[in-house]
Amino acid sequence: MPGLEFRDVRKSFGAVKALRGVSFEVREGEAHALVGENGAGKSTLLKILAGIQRPDSGELRWAGERLSLGSPKEALERGVGMVYQEMLCFPNLTVAGNIFAGREITSGGRLRNGEMRRRTRILLKELHLAVHPDAIAESLSAAHRQLLQVARALAFDCRILVLDEPTTSLTDSEAEHLFTVLHRLKARGTTLLYVSHRLPEVFRLCDRITVLRDGSYAGTFPRTDVPPDAIVRAMVGRDLPPREEHTIQTREVPPALELEGFTRQPCFRGISLRISPGEIVGLFGLVGSGRSELLETIFGLHVPQGGALRVKGRPVAIRSARHAARLGIALVPEERQRQGLFFNLALRHNLVLPSRTAEGRVVIDARGERRDAQHLLERWRIKAAGIDAPPDSLSGGNQQKVVLAKWLATSPSVLLLDEPTKGVDVGAKFEIHEIVRRQAAAGLACLVASSDLPEVLSLCHRVLIMREGAIVGELAGAEATEEAVMHIATSTELRGAS
Amino acid sequence: MRRLWEVRELSTVAILLLEILFFAWYLWPEGDRTHPFLNAGNALLILKYSSIYGIAAVGAAIVIISGGIDLSPGAVIALAGVVSGGLFVEAGWTLPSSMAAGLLVGVAAGTLSSALIVLVRLPPFIATLGVMGITRGAAFIITEGRYFDVSSKLIGGWRPAGLPADWVPPAVMILLAVVFQILMTRFQWGRAVFSIGGNETAALFSGIAVGRIKASVYIISGLLASVAGIVLAVVQGQGKADLATGYELDIIASAVVGGASLAGGRGSVLGAVLGTLIFGVLRNALPQIPGATFYDRMIVGLVVIVIVVMDQLLLKRGK
Numbered sequence: 001m002p003g004l005e006f007r008d009v010r011k012s013f014g015a016v017k018a019l020r021g022v023s024f025e026v027r028e029g030e031a032h033a034l035v036g037e038n039g040a041g042k043s044t045l046l047k048i049l050a051g052i053q054r055p056d057s058g059e060l061r062w063a064g065e066r067l068s069l070g071s072p073k074e075a076l077e078r079g080v081g082m083v084y085q086e087m088l089c090f091p092n093l094t095v096a097g098n099i100f101a102g103r104e105i106t107s108g109g110r111l112r113n114g115e116m117r118r119r120t121r122i123l124l125k126e127l128h129l130a131v132h133p134d135a136i137a138e139s140l141s142a143a144h145r146q147l148l149q150v151a152r153a154l155a156f157d158c159r160i161l162v163l164d165e166p167t168t169s170l171t172d173s174e175a176e177h178l179f180t181v182l183h184r185l186k187a188r189g190t191t192l193l194y195v196s197h198r199l200p201e202v203f204r205l206c207d208r209i210t211v212l213r214d215g216s217y218a219g220t221f222p223r224t225d226v227p228p229d230a231i232v233r234a235m236v237g238r239d240l241p242p243r244e245e246h247t248i249q250t251r252e253v254p255p256a257l258e259l260e261g262f263t264r265q266p267c268f269r270g271i272s273l274r275i276s277p278g279e280i281v282g283l284f285g286l287v288g289s290g291r292s293e294l295l296e297t298i299f300g301l302h303v304p305q306g307g308a309l310r311v312k313g314r315p316v317a318i319r320s321a322r323h324a325a326r327l328g329i330a331l332v333p334e335e336r337q338r339q340g341l342f343f344n345l346a347l348r349h350n351l352v353l354p355s356r357t358a359e360g361r362v363v364i365d366a367r368g369e370r371r372d373a374q375h376l377l378e379r380w381r382i383k384a385a386g387i388d389a390p391p392d393s394l395s396g397g398n399q400q401k402v403v404l405a406k407w408l409a410t411s412p413s414v415l416l417l418d419e420p421t422k423g424v425d426v427g428a429k430f431e432i433h434e435i436v437r438r439q440a441a442a443g444l445a446c447l448v449a450s451s452d453l454p455e456v457l458s459l460c461h462r463v464l465i466m467r468e469g470a471i472v473g474e475l476a477g478a479e480a481t482e483e484a485v486m487h488i489a490t491s492t493e494l495r496g497a498s
Numbered sequence: 499m500r501r502l503w504e505v506r507e508l509s510t511v512a513i514l515l516l517e518i519l520f521f522a523w524y525l526w527p528e529g530d531r532t533h534p535f536l537n538a539g540n541a542l543l544i545l546k547y548s549s550i551y552g553i554a555a556v557g558a559a560i561v562i563i564s565g566g567i568d569l570s571p572g573a574v575i576a577l578a579g580v581v582s583g584g585l586f587v588e589a590g591w592t593l594p595s596s597m598a599a600g601l602l603v604g605v606a607a608g609t610l611s612s613a614l615i616v617l618v619r620l621p622p623f624i625a626t627l628g629v630m631g632i633t634r635g636a637a638f639i640i641t642e643g644r645y646f647d648v649s650s651k652l653i654g655g656w657r658p659a660g661l662p663a664d665w666v667p668p669a670v671m672i673l674l675a676v677v678f679q680i681l682m683t684r685f686q687w688g689r690a691v692f693s694i695g696g697n698e699t700a701a702l703f704s705g706i707a708v709g710r711i712k713a714s715v716y717i718i719s720g721l722l723a724s725v726a727g728i729v730l731a732v733v734q735g736q737g738k739a740d741l742a743t744g745y746e747l748d749i750i751a752s753a754v755v756g757g758a759s760l761a762g763g764r765g766s767v768l769g770a771v772l773g774t775l776i777f778g779v780l781r782n783a784l785p786q787i788p789g790a791t792f793y794d795r796m797i798v799g800l801v802v803i804v805i806v807v808m809d810q811l812l813l814k815r816g817k
Contacts, residue, residue, distance in 0.1 A: 301702065320707065322705040322706065324705070325705035331703065338699055338700070339700050341697065342696040342697050344762075345693060345763075349692075349693075353689070354705050356689075357705050364684050364686055
């Protein structure tokens with residue numbers, strides 16, 4: 001039976017081709033999985049299906065009939081029910097209020113609360129959801145709020161239910177409940193499009209699996225005759241050229257940074273690692289694996305619950321970012337706009353802020369500040385109108401270099417990088433990698449958290465793999481292939497950390 | 499960037515000068531009578547009364563630049579006046595020690611605000627609204643409807659630091675404005691205040707002691723409000739619980755007119771003081787125009803809107 005068809009869908013954002021002609025079909029009544037690495041184009045495809053974005057070319061068809069979706073409301077009316085990764089709910093409204101938000105049942109402008117409550121009760125019963133229609137959404141568990149979105153989609157008679165990484169913020173037992181409900185919906189004949197990078201989930205639920213890679217269609221496989229490894233290979237794609245061998249002499253010096261049993265629940269637990277001066281260690285994990293939280297805790301922004309942290313062999317309890325900076329630890333955060341830059345201050349103020357703060361300066365030395373800022377601008381080849389330019393006049397790549405430069409100006413001995421090349425162009429990415437390599441060669445210890453696998457493999461001497469808050473594997477040298485890393489990052493059985 | 503702020507302050511000066519020119523022209527006397535507005539005595543009067551607002555506006559500007567808001571200055575002004583006035587008039591304390599007690603009131607109010615904001619994590623609006631109620635209430639409890647007659651106990655011809663008494667409030671205002679302008683622009687502390695107001699998360703990620711800096715900002719605001727309170731008690735000659743009611747809004751308006759953005763990260767101490775002078779001139783000159791008295795508040799409101807809209811238009815063109 002023809003269901004939902006994507007026909008040669010293309011979408012670009014500026015120079016970035018997010019989708020390069022994707023065609024596949026979701027049959028009516030089946031559970032179809034859409035998998036791919038971060039940045040493969042899954043989200044863009046879903047946004048087009050949800051009516052949030054329009055494709056540059058290509059079309060969507062439902063039962064042979066063309067679907068032209070101009071807005072999320074239109075998508076909903078045409079039977080596309082979305083359950084988003086980040087739970088969209090109105091925490092201040094009741095369960096019934098959430099389910100009917102935007103499409104309230106009214107008569108003559110007056111809300112028919114009784115009717116909405118009655119229908120909500122029926123829906124909740126179908127989903128075996130033991131919550132009261134008048135309960136405030138905020139009081140519900142994460143899983144129940146997730147199921148509320150499912151109920152909302154069903155209330156609008158959706159023909160296809162699309163779920164985007166629905167288990168990311170759920171515990172195992174909560175995810176189990178969601179799966180029970182999805183299996184029941186599937187048995188009832190609801191078409192499901194399930195987007196995830198957790199392969200075990202996909203294999204449990206779905207009949208067929210479509211793989212996207214770099215914005216292109218990489219094949220559709222029936223679950224029954226494909227091993228998980230083949231899916232991983234399709235996600236990763238190309239056979240990579242052999243990595244250049246990194247040689248690093250483990251010198252007879254204490255590690256620049258050492259963690260032992262480092263724990264902050266529920267984000268990460270029992271993290272042990274050591275980084276020597278001059279070493280670049282990758283920390284690969286998918287979104288939600290606890291990477292950013294780990295880096296932020298090392299940097300003193302959160303208080304760990306247990307475990308030891310040693311800097312150059314000396315045990316320390318880091319109390320604040322200020323303290324971390326004084327100990328020679330620097331963090332280039334994931335979101336430069338929100339966490340890295342001051343848009344009300346000129347570039348020169350931005351460039352010298354962490355170093356001057358860490359030095360504990362009292363009086364501003366305006367001339368020294370200009371001189372240092374000018375030096376940093378030239379040294380790291382940051383393209384800007386000058387040191388007085390506002391940061392928002394810079395490109396994303398140059399903004400990222402500003403954040404990197406302001407921390408390198410503190411002369412750290414440990415550099416923590418969180419998605420260092422997120423959203424920057426290829427040229428800037430190359431330059432940032434070069435900067436990191438050069439600094440490492442001069443003795444800096446680097447910990448690079450990234451979900452960009454090729455980046456991790458080409459930049460780092462060895463790769464730690466994180467999943468659900470724990471380090472589940474370590475690969476180095478010839479062992480560290482995209483396939484091997486992805487396999488560990490997505491499989492459920494634990495491999496002991498070496 | 500600093501050059502840009504200088505321009506911004508210059509535009510506040512320009513508005514002030516235009517305003518003075520307008521009233522000088524409008525109130526020009528017939529014949530050779532003395533000008534009712536443009537004379538040295540009146541200028542001193544304007545400065546003296548403006549300094550009550552101006553001293554507190556220094557603190558308000560710093561709070562606003564840090565991305566916060568302080569609603570308590572009016573009440574702190576009253577309480578500081580009541581406490582130092584009461585101790586001086588009824589308890590027989592010396593003038594300096596009564597003043598010191600008044601300043602402690604401001605520090606206490608500021609400390610309470612900062613504890614509520616930094617430790618309890620209340621929004622500044624709510625925290626300082628509460629502190630405003632507490633301090634105003636304390637002033638009423640202390641006075642029980644009376645007022646302390648400070649003027650009767652001050653010796654005539656009192657010359658603190660060798661200055662005529664009328665010159666002291668403006669001198670204090672100018673001194674504090676200059677000191678805090680320098681602290682805000684030439685000291686790492688001021689840079690930290692600007693960065694917190696511009697992006698608090700990034701400030702935290704940059705190793706700035708965000709909590710400590712924010713606390714210092716509210717304590718300074720309280721302290722400066724209490725200085726203003728003591729000045730008011732001396733200028734008005736009394737300590738009274740219902741003085742300075744609603745001053746907080748005039749003070750915030752002055753800071754905004756002087757270039758501070760309520761979104762944080764932008765503004766200047768000098769601009770805020772110049773802003774209080776703009777309103778000081780208005781409050782002085784309008785009553786001299788027959789029939790204009792009743793338009794006083796409305797004109798003040800219109801001036802705030804016009805100046806801020808102009809500022810935004812200029813800022814947009816600058817970009």
